[in-house]
Each structure stands twice: as structure tokens, then as C-alpha cells.
Amino acid sequence: MPDWRSHPVSRRAAIGTAVALGAVGLRGGDRSASAAGHVDDPSAPTAGSHHTPGNNTVVGTVDHVRNGFDPADIVTDFDYGELTVEEDGRAVRQWVITAVDRELEVAPGVFFPAWTFNGRVPGPTLRCVEGERLRILFQNGGSHPHSMHFHGIHSARMDGVPGGPGMINPGEDFVYEFEAKPFGCHLYHCHAMPLKRHIHKGMYGAFIVDPDPARHPEEHSAALARRHATPEHAVWQEFVMVMNGFDTNFDDENEFYAVNSIPFAYFNNPIRIERSRPVRIYLINVTEFDPINSFHLHANFFDYYDHGTTLTPTLRTIDTVMQCQAQRGIIEFSFADHEPGLYMFHAHQSEFAELGWMSHLEVV
Incomplete structure (x- = not known):
């Protein structure tokens, strides 16, 4: 070759x-x-x-069974961990996350030597509620030092950066513990050096903190609609979409782009949504080697909440939004006044769309 x-x-x-x-x-x-x-x-x-x-x-087609994950599942797979209540009444949510080296089929017949959290790219979507105590047991089963760096508010000891206690050698483990704040659409990723290699190889995932409605009396209804396990939240159709790419020949340029790793996954198998129910997307950009990525929705407009840290939109009635790496936000829209059918969404960098970041919603 x-x-x-x-x-x-x-x-x-x-x-x-x-x-x-x-x-x-x-x-x-x-x-x-x-x-x-x-x-x-x-x-x-x-x-x-x-x-x-x-x-x-x-x-x-990609063999999702061999990969151990399917984009059709990842898009709605929220991991709520194990919730317990301690003697002082404090809610504690816990997860076990393991770094694993794994070869993934990222396009039909194209294999990539990934570094993963729990064997998948992106890693599990960790979801919690503002104010809860979070406890993450991180085990390094990989071949390189790794960490978990959370985009949130926490102490230096919990930051997972080189020189800190949260950088873990192969075969070791560490417990990250901190309070869930601020509410919003966040992410976590490995912060080992070289950073671009650890991120590009697949060590990232979504981290969602739902607002506690009791803390937001002035926007109580909006907070209830975001907080899982409430009747107000149940009417929403929610999806997590991590925009990423793969440099399969390691020349620091991506050959494939996607949402949730597999090119054209939602183009060939559209995401079904009910016309009568509103839609909420947790959108995160973790694309390496490109300064920005974007999301464009056809035949409709949406409200955008930058970083998800506000309960009122930061942008209203737009159909395209740009994100740099690690930027994220919440998109909300409705197809209630539309006819059923296929509606396209994709990156509005044309090369990204042509190389895999092209998708469909199927409104039913």
C-alpha cells in the first residue's frame, strides 16, 4: 500500500x-x-x-455485534448508574468505568485500534441530577496511562490531569468523587498526553447533569421538563449525539466523520420520532484535527442552549449551529406541524457530510 x-x-x-x-x-x-x-x-x-x-x-454494513455497541442504541442510552442514599440523606450516584483497548470497525471493512471507556466509542452517557454526590470508580485495563477529566466544577484532586492523582497507570484504579454541578450538557474525556491521540482514539463520552427543579423556582416548569423521571420530562423524546471522526491512516486528518462513531449510521437507519412529541438533542463535539463541527436541521428550526447551563435559549429559531471541540449544547424543536416523512440533518461542512456525518429523522 x-x-x-x-x-x-x-x-x-x-x-x-x-x-x-x-x-x-x-x-x-x-x-x-x-x-x-x-x-x-x-x-x-x-x-x-x-x-x-x-x-x-x-x-x-458495520458489524455492530462484533463492535459491542450499536449507534441505534447509543443515541437513546442514558446510564443513570446506581443511586443510593447515605445516612446523612445525601443522594450518591455511582458508576464503574473501565478503560479497554479494542479494535473497532468504524466503516464497512475498515478497522481502527481504539482506546475506549467500557468498550465503546463514545463511552457511556453518564446522567445525574444537580447536587448529587457522584462517585466514579475508574479502572485502567488499557495499555497506556489514562484518566477521566470531567467538564464540571470540582477540586484539583478530581481533575484527572497529568501530575495529579487521577492519572492512572495500566492495572490501577482511582475513585473520582465530586458534586454534580452545574446542570447542563457536558462531557468527560481522557486527559493523558499526547492529548490529541487519547481523544482521537476514542476516550470521551457525554456527561449530563439534569437541573434540580427545587433550586430553580423562577424556572420551575423548564427545570421539571429537563429532569428525568418527572411527568413533564416524559413527554420529550431525547437523544444524545456525539460528533466525532476517525483518522484511520494516522496522518492527523480524518477519513470518516459521524455522530456516535459510525458513518451514515442514521442515514441508512433513520432515527424515528413521534410527530406529536417535542425533541431534545444533547449535542457534543469531540472531533479531533478539525477546528469546528456543526449541526444543520432540514425543513425546521430549533432553539439552542449553549452548554445546556441555562433554562432559557441562548439562540432562538436557528437551523445551524457550530461547535468547537468540547463545546456542547442542547437543541429543542418540534415536528408537530410537519407532514410525516424523512427529514435530513447533517454537518454543514460539506466534506464532513460526504465522509459520513449525514443522517435522517423519520417523523411518524
């Missing part, structure tokens, strides 16, 4: 070389190639897809 890093070619050209070698196919209107290297019928849609011929996508 040629050394792409020694020639002045773009990553799109590199992917074209991969197509010729049978590693991956990009479906076009008049050509396609499968991972096995044979020519498919260009008039035939990809198995299990809901789109018409002529769209740009990968050919074939």
Missing part, C-alpha cells in the same frame, strides 16, 4: 485509493465498490437503507 503521508494528496484522494484497493466504497450515481472489491449494481440501494440511488454513502 502506498504511503499517503509521503505524497501531497488530500484525504479524499487517499480514500479513493482505498476504494481501488477494496477497503471501502463510496456510492455514487454511476459507480460503487464494496469492501470485498467487486462492483455492485449502481441502481441497487445499500441493504437496509431508506434512500434512493445516487446518494453518497459507504457500501456494506
Whole structure:
């Protein structure tokens, strides 16, 4: 195989070389190639897809069972941990998180040597309530030093940075403990050096802190709608979307982009939503090697809560939002006045969309 890093070619050209070698196919209107290297019928849609011929996508399917996770599950998988009440009446929420080296199929026939939290990328979506005591037992079962750095408010001892007690060698463990604050849409990630490698290899996940309605009497109704396990919250359809990418030839440029790791996962298998119920998306950008990522919704507009740390929108009636790495926010919208059908959403950097960050909502 040629050394792409020694020639002045773009990553799109590199992917074209991969197509010729049978590693991956990009479906076009008049050509396609499968991972096995044979020519498919260009008039035939990809198995299990809901789109018409002529769209740009990968050919074939990723083995989610082999990977151990499925984007169709991750998008609604909130991990509430184990909740207990201590003698003083304080609510304590606990998780066990393990760093694991794992080879993942990030596109059909394309494998990536990932570093993971609990064997998946992104890691578990940890969800709690403002004011709870959080206790995370972190075990390093990987081959490199790792940590968990939470975007929240905590002491230096709990920060998980080089030189601190929370940086853990292989075979060791550590307990992070702090109060859940502020409420909002946050993230956690490994903070070991080189930072770009540990993040790019997959060591990140969503960290959601629901507001405690009792602490926000002036915005009590809005807080109830965000706080899980309330009737006001139950009417919402909620999804977590972590925007990421994969540099599969390690030249510091991504060959694939996605939401929740697998290119075109929600394009071929749309996310079903009920037209009558409002939608809330916890959106997080952890894309390495690119300064920004974005989210664009077709045929509709949304309200945006930057970092999720406010109960009133920071932006109203927009259809596109940009995020730098580690920026995040909450998106809220409704399709109540729309006809049923497929509605597209994707990055509005065209190359990101063409390389995997392209999706559908199916309004029913």
C-alpha cells in the first residue's frame, strides 16, 4: 500500500485509493465498490437503507455485534448508574468505568485500534441530577496511562490531569468523587498526553447533569421538563449525539466523520420520532484535527442552549449551529406541524457530510 503521508494528496484522494484497493466504497450515481472489491449494481440501494440511488454513502454494513455497541442504541442510552442514599440523606450516584483497548470497525471493512471507556466509542452517557454526590470508580485495563477529566466544577484532586492523582497507570484504579454541578450538557474525556491521540482514539463520552427543579423556582416548569423521571420530562423524546471522526491512516486528518462513531449510521437507519412529541438533542463535539463541527436541521428550526447551563435559549429559531471541540449544547424543536416523512440533518461542512456525518429523522 502506498504511503499517503509521503505524497501531497488530500484525504479524499487517499480514500479513493482505498476504494481501488477494496477497503471501502463510496456510492455514487454511476459507480460503487464494496469492501470485498467487486462492483455492485449502481441502481441497487445499500441493504437496509431508506434512500434512493445516487446518494453518497459507504457500501456494506458495520458489524455492530462484533463492535459491542450499536449507534441505534447509543443515541437513546442514558446510564443513570446506581443511586443510593447515605445516612446523612445525601443522594450518591455511582458508576464503574473501565478503560479497554479494542479494535473497532468504524466503516464497512475498515478497522481502527481504539482506546475506549467500557468498550465503546463514545463511552457511556453518564446522567445525574444537580447536587448529587457522584462517585466514579475508574479502572485502567488499557495499555497506556489514562484518566477521566470531567467538564464540571470540582477540586484539583478530581481533575484527572497529568501530575495529579487521577492519572492512572495500566492495572490501577482511582475513585473520582465530586458534586454534580452545574446542570447542563457536558462531557468527560481522557486527559493523558499526547492529548490529541487519547481523544482521537476514542476516550470521551457525554456527561449530563439534569437541573434540580427545587433550586430553580423562577424556572420551575423548564427545570421539571429537563429532569428525568418527572411527568413533564416524559413527554420529550431525547437523544444524545456525539460528533466525532476517525483518522484511520494516522496522518492527523480524518477519513470518516459521524455522530456516535459510525458513518451514515442514521442515514441508512433513520432515527424515528413521534410527530406529536417535542425533541431534545444533547449535542457534543469531540472531533479531533478539525477546528469546528456543526449541526444543520432540514425543513425546521430549533432553539439552542449553549452548554445546556441555562433554562432559557441562548439562540432562538436557528437551523445551524457550530461547535468547537468540547463545546456542547442542547437543541429543542418540534415536528408537530410537519407532514410525516424523512427529514435530513447533517454537518454543514460539506466534506464532513460526504465522509459520513449525514443522517435522517423519520417523523411518524
